[in-house]
Amino acid sequence: MSDNRFGQLFSFTSFGESHGPAIGCVVDGVPPRLPLSAEAIQPYLDRRRPGQSRFVTQRREADQVEILSGVFDGMTTGTPIGLLIHNTDQRSRDYGEIARQFRPGHADYTYQAKYGIRDYRGGGRSSARETAMRVAAGAIADLTLKQALGPDYSITGSVVQLGPHKIDRSNFDPAQIDQNPFFCADAKAAEAWADWLDGVRKAGNSAGAVVEVVASGVPAGLGQPVYGKLDAELAAAMMGINAVKGVEIGSGFDLAARPGDEAGDEMRMGADGQPEFLSNHAGGVLGGISSGQPVVVRLAIKPTSSILTPRQSIDQDGKEVALQTKGRHDPCVGIRAVPVAEAMMACVLLDQLMRHRAQTQLLG
Amino acid sequence: MSDNRFGQLFSFTSFGESHGPAIGCVVDGVPPRLPLSAEAIQPYLDRRRPGQSRFVTQRREADQVEILSGVFDGMTTGTPIGLLIHNTDQRSRDYGEIARQFRPGHADYTYQAKYGIRDYRGGGRSSARETAMRVAAGAIADLTLKQALGPDYSITGSVVQLGPHKIDRSNFDPAQIDQNPFFCADAKAAEAWADWLDGVRKAGNSAGAVVEVVASGVPAGLGQPVYGKLDAELAAAMMGINAVKGVEIGSGFDLAARPGDEAGDEMRMGADGQPEFLSNHAGGVLGGISSGQPVVVRLAIKPTSSILTPRQSIDQDGKEVALQTKGRHDPCVGIRAVPVAEAMMACVLLDQLMRHRAQTQLLG
Amino acid sequence: MSDNRFGQLFSFTSFGESHGPAIGCVVDGVPPRLPLSAEAIQPYLDRRRPGQSRFVTQRREADQVEILSGVFDGMTTGTPIGLLIHNTDQRSRDYGEIARQFRPGHADYTYQAKYGIRDYRGGGRSSARETAMRVAAGAIADLTLKQALGPDYSITGSVVQLGPHKIDRSNFDPAQIDQNPFFCADAKAAEAWADWLDGVRKAGNSAGAVVEVVASGVPAGLGQPVYGKLDAELAAAMMGINAVKGVEIGSGFDLAARPGDEAGDEMRMGADGQPEFLSNHAGGVLGGISSGQPVVVRLAIKPTSSILTPRQSIDQDGKEVALQTKGRHDPCVGIRAVPVAEAMMACVLLDQLMRHRAQTQLLG
Amino acid sequence: MSDNRFGQLFSFTSFGESHGPAIGCVVDGVPPRLPLSAEAIQPYLDRRRPGQSRFVTQRREADQVEILSGVFDGMTTGTPIGLLIHNTDQRSRDYGEIARQFRPGHADYTYQAKYGIRDYRGGGRSSARETAMRVAAGAIADLTLKQALGPDYSITGSVVQLGPHKIDRSNFDPAQIDQNPFFCADAKAAEAWADWLDGVRKAGNSAGAVVEVVASGVPAGLGQPVYGKLDAELAAAMMGINAVKGVEIGSGFDLAARPGDEAGDEMRMGADGQPEFLSNHAGGVLGGISSGQPVVVRLAIKPTSSILTPRQSIDQDGKEVALQTKGRHDPCVGIRAVPVAEAMMACVLLDQLMRHRAQTQLLG
Numbered sequence A, B, C, D: 001m002s003d004n005r006f007g008q009l010f011s012f013t014s015f016g017e018s019h020g021p022a023i024g025c026v027v028d029g030v031p032p033r034l035p036l037s038a039e040a041i042q043p044y045l046d047r048r049r050p051g052q053s054r055f056v057t058q059r060r061e062a063d064q065v066e067i068l069s070g071v072f073d074g075m076t077t078g079t080p081i082g083l084l085i086h087n088t089d090q091r092s093r094d095y096g097e098i099a100r101q102f103r104p105g106h107a108d109y110t111y112q113a114k115y116g117i118r119d120y121r122g123g124g125r126s127s128a129r130e131t132a133m134r135v136a137a138g139a140i141a142d143l144t145l146k147q148a149l150g151p152d153y154s155i156t157g158s159v160v161q162l163g164p165h166k167i168d169r170s171n172f173d174p175a176q177i178d179q180n181p182f183f184c185a186d187a188k189a190a191e192a193w194a195d196w197l198d199g200v201r202k203a204g205n206s207a208g209a210v211v212e213v214v215a216s217g218v219p220a221g222l223g224q225p226v227y228g229k230l231d232a233e234l235a236a237a238m239m240g241i242n243a244v245k246g247v248e249i250g251s252g253f254d255l256a257a258r259p260g261d262e263a264g265d266e267m268r269m270g271a272d273g274q275p276e277f278l279s280n281h282a283g284g285v286l287g288g289i290s291s292g293q294p295v296v297v298r299l300a301i302k303p304t305s306s307i308l309t310p311r312q313s314i315d316q317d318g319k320e321v322a323l324q325t326k327g328r329h330d331p332c333v334g335i336r337a338v339p340v341a342e343a344m345m346a347c348v349l350l351d352q353l354m355r356h357r358a359q360t361q362l363l364g
Helices: A038-048 A096-100 A108-115 A121-126 A128-149 A174-179 A187-202 A230-239 A252-257 A333-360 B038-048 B096-100 B108-115 B121-126 B128-149 B174-179 B187-202 B230-239 B333-360 C038-048 C096-100 C108-115 C121-126 C128-149 C174-179 C187-202 C230-239 C252-257 C333-360 D038-048 D096-100 D108-115 D121-126 D128-149 D174-179 D187-202 D230-239 D252-257 D333-360
Strands: A011-015 A022-028 A065-067 A081-086 A154-162 A209-216 A244-249 A267-269 A275-277 A295-301 A311-314 A320-323 B011-015 B022-028 B065-067 B081-086 B154-162 B209-216 B244-249 B267-269 B275-277 B295-301 B311-314 B320-323 C011-015 C022-028 C065-067 C081-086 C154-162 C209-216 C244-249 C267-269 C275-277 C295-301 C311-314 C320-323 D011-015 D022-028 D065-067 D081-086 D154-162 D209-216 D244-249 D267-269 D275-277 D295-301 D311-314 D320-323
Touching: A011 A128, A011 D022, A022 A128, A022 D011, A022 D022, A038 A065, A038 A128, A038 A333, A081 A128, A108 A121, A108 B333, A121 A128, A128 A333, A154 A174, A154 A187, A154 A333, A174 A187, A209 A333, A230 A244, A230 A295, A230 A333, A230 B230, A230 B244, A244 A252, A244 B230, A252 B209, A252 B244, A252 B295, A267 B311, A295 A333, A311 B267, A333 B108, A333 C333, B011 B128, B011 C022, B022 B128, B022 C011, B022 C022, B038 B065, B038 B128, B038 B333, B081 B128, B108 B121, B121 B128, B128 B333, B154 B174, B154 B187, B154 B333, B174 B187, B209 B333, B230 B244, B230 B295, B230 B333, B295 B333, B333 D333, C011 C128, C022 C128, C038 C065, C038 C128, C038 C333, C081 C128, C108 C121, C108 D333, C121 C128, C128 C333, C154 C174, C154 C187, C154 C333, C174 C187, C209 C333, C209 D252, C230 C244, C230 C295, C230 C333, C230 D230, C230 D244, C244 C252, C244 D230, C244 D252, C252 D209, C252 D244, C252 D295, C267 D311, C295 C333, C295 D252, C311 D267, C333 D108, D011 D128, D022 D128, D038 D065, D038 D128, D038 D333, D081 D128, D108 D121, D121 D128, D128 D333, D154 D174, D154 D187, D154 D333, D174 D187, D209 D333, D230 D244, D230 D295, D230 D333, D244 D252, D295 D333
Parallel strands: none
Antiparallel strands: A011 A022, A022 A081, A065 A081, A154 A209, A209 A295, A244 A295, A244 B244, A267 A275, A311 A320, B011 B022, B022 B081, B065 B081, B154 B209, B209 B295, B244 B295, B267 B275, B311 B320, C011 C022, C022 C081, C065 C081, C154 C209, C209 C295, C244 C295, C244 D244, C267 C275, C311 C320, D011 D022, D022 D081, D065 D081, D154 D209, D209 D295, D244 D295, D267 D275, D311 D320
């Protein structure tokens, strides 16, 4: 109900604006006695950090996270974990007219319409800067899941489409994901994308993307039917990431076009005596509950709205203006959405795991 | 947190299985002094009711809703509204082997894996029968919104794709939606679909669909950033409907492929002195907040999993079986998803409207 | 947030008015595979049922509970349990002026002020009739706790003060509680109370009471500091029961007057090698977390507001009136509050137990 | 559900330990365009600050609050407000044996039993230091209510009993409350208390207290029956404050002993044409809803558990020890509970006001 909180048993509540003194969050419900330190969280934030290639914003933020509470002698205590990141690159400048203008594709107009006031500096609360806290909270979720579920568990995100260009699935190699600036598992596609996105960037334009996140080693049984379904909560988690306009599970929209005899995943007994599915159109979720197969989610991210090309708009007085965004921006925000989407996956899975066990393991 | 509850300020909590004595729900938070009766809710249920054409299940359910509380002298009192629908067509029969078999594409396996027990009769709690309560609760939401927002407000759902066959947007006529068995706004497409779906049905197969729901007359400002965004809650609401595998807002997945200079909706001042958007790729939501434009959501529904064609599976003992579904089933569950999706849209909008006003109108 | 819902992981959502067709609730989060039937719930309701002695209301209600969902083959399935009790003794009558008058000590005025409408028949939603659903939900909680915690666990409520007359603690014998119409553990006090309350009743007056509820066999560790403390949730649960005006834990208000060296319960190692407290002023709760000692709560219940003695009041038009309550009423509502308070204790404990285990047992 | 969050529409989520680097909270749901600054919050914190008289702990904390977000150009923006207070007086010292010993009356044992780990420095999360964040959040609630409800609204807390010594109600003068170190409205009692408490302190002992909080100018209608009642939420809010063991509303426990014809507050039309109550035994709450009368709550606070007198206990190994608390402690924690209880009252009232209006004013 608190609308800046995410999650039920494992939850985090975030605060902070793009150009305020700091952003932060409170992570609640973390199991006690988990080894934790700022150093353990930092690598997750570093993956998302701006300024690492020419394809992401040149804003320079160290994004050094501080743990203010909830950890003692290197272990979580079960009390809430306060996290803080100071904003270091808040270029002081005169916002001038932009302070009163509504940038197309941005939340300027809707925040103003909703609240009658807005922090216009860098988008304020609507800035993707807030996603750093999702990544930090997601890091704690991921570390908890690793310990709870063991080595079979992992979450892997990657960009599977940049603008209109999809990867070739036959080239998919997870080992490639961290070898290029696109979190792309298809090395060849990544090369082609670099050239193409350079062109887009130089033309003062921007590109969208499709991100895929796969969680493996997720036990069957997670999901609370019928209004806390695993897929419903994943959909909310992903759709709530900045610039996301679509979410699909498993074969997603493609399933609408398929006949029934191709859609339902058939089952057999595996060599290990465990039930086994012959396909995964369901994306690991049946009836809102995980099936034990990999959980597969894809999200569509719209192209960055801040572009050099002038766009028509109005200002708060209703005066018509032409808007051209200067300054530092990602030509494709979809790239940096990868670690954010992974984080949201981890948060949803941990919360669901805790809710699942609370109900089903009480009576043994 | 109660996982059979949907919504925050306006909420409903549902119960009931496909073949139990009744299904029902408790609708809470309804504003007082709204004229309400079972007769006002019934037409919404009748649109969803089975048995109305050869393209939906032949199960015969009157789906007569009873109001047990919360209404006095024809008006809501502000106290919770108990709703009940008796199940009348629970054909008593021997379930035999099906009681222990996992139907592909169904939730049989995951319910068993989660709870270690399941009501196998007609899918139990995972049956689409539960959606009747969503429609009943949605009816109350819709009637409330009508009174709160006035005549500009409306919610219209339709099937825009059946199997691989999309409508022709140039034929889109809302007046057609109730003139064919598909809730289809393109009369010509509906005709073609009838032939095509007959073929699918006779072949013992099934089809998926894409449903689109448009809410007009929604004021700007609805949505609670950043973890109660309007689009995030719509995504959860729609993804949680049975058989839905994908959700998109506005131009959705298509936006991933577009350049930035086509994606952000430009603004101008309208003839009426109100801000006006020149396009609606955003689907009426910017930064998680409604913009005043129509709110547009599309959902992908997988083909009905229950088909006559035999499918491989296993039973609870791990024995391999071939499963063939007999009995009454919708050849395309996507059709009856239309009133359900409309209902979920109404529930989300009313809840968001109440939350929006609670915060922003307190200090005038 | 749904304000007719109680609890987080184990929750129930109730509906229904005193003189409507039925009251009911949805119990959610119940662990699967708990043996359950209407017959197992009924004895709890029978303890609360009106009409059993001359000291409680003569309204005749069978209070037969029906299970509508969530139980299959005699076991819970983990899905929501719909419970229904039909109102059988809704004497049809002309409410006349009472429909517009505000009875002193009742919620008539506040419901009207809040909602601008109210179901005046028998107090509508504010009637103690609603507590039947708390008892039904509490029965399920108690049966679950019995199975989860074993034979050491029990909840025992009793009246320890009737009007100004307290029991003699040296006579306290739990075996006496069900041997008199007062749920009183002091047989001698119960005798004296019978005479005294007869006098009160004949004088057209009413009496208050203090109820004590003790939960034994509660493991240490339950309670979620700092805003989900065990004692805070017990306080809300008990204060929310009709007519309750005070709640205390352990030595409660008496502790305010004691010196520190008498208040903190000292500890020693017990003969069984387990930590042991030398007193229980804390009432089994330290820092909001159960200590393993018996959890002790007392609640003060005001005298029944409906009395034969005429009282000054006004009606909806502001006209001054003299009000005298006719009809069937408990001379002391505190008596029937005993099974209700026991039920609320069970609901809080089970919910807290589930939340506790969810967080602390995830990592073993 | 997030157990370090308080409130629904107006909420705050706190974090921090007694001896960590900082404590803080996120205040969510604040209406936009409320003038706000750290300077406006600080006076509330200063009232609670330690070290201001010989009757409270000599720990020196500046308790300077910083606003990290949610305020722009001196006004709230409707986005979450991050608040931070650095701990400045964390005396570094060797905790030695105390690190493993369970202090009687403290939460040491229960935190250890629950989490298997605890931050033993100064009580960690269970320290009353956390209440600073309640006061900060309460300040924002109070400032909002002042603007929403106007000059009739006020919240006034005071100590009405110190140890066994009650105030004389005929001397009650609110103007005296800030004129003595006890927040006592009876100047004469305050004088006597000073002498008495000096004696207690010098004897190495401690004292309990009863605090009363009165909210005036609260409109009729606040409270969400039946599980979000105003009195139930006040009970939870107050019982959750450190060391509180009892809560009562209006005449509270005294009502249990009174006859019905004295308990129900009679009504008349006032000179101003408004309904008027002839007494306030109900403490401003009927049926869980505010009546427009002053809301009156009293809380019993146990004596400070940390005393110089040695007490028996055990340590984590089960070894029996004698514990004597050195260091800085309040001889009566009840005194500094006054601003905390006022803060919790403000938080509950604002949250209820927002929930009330959300439901009841939607349809005008």
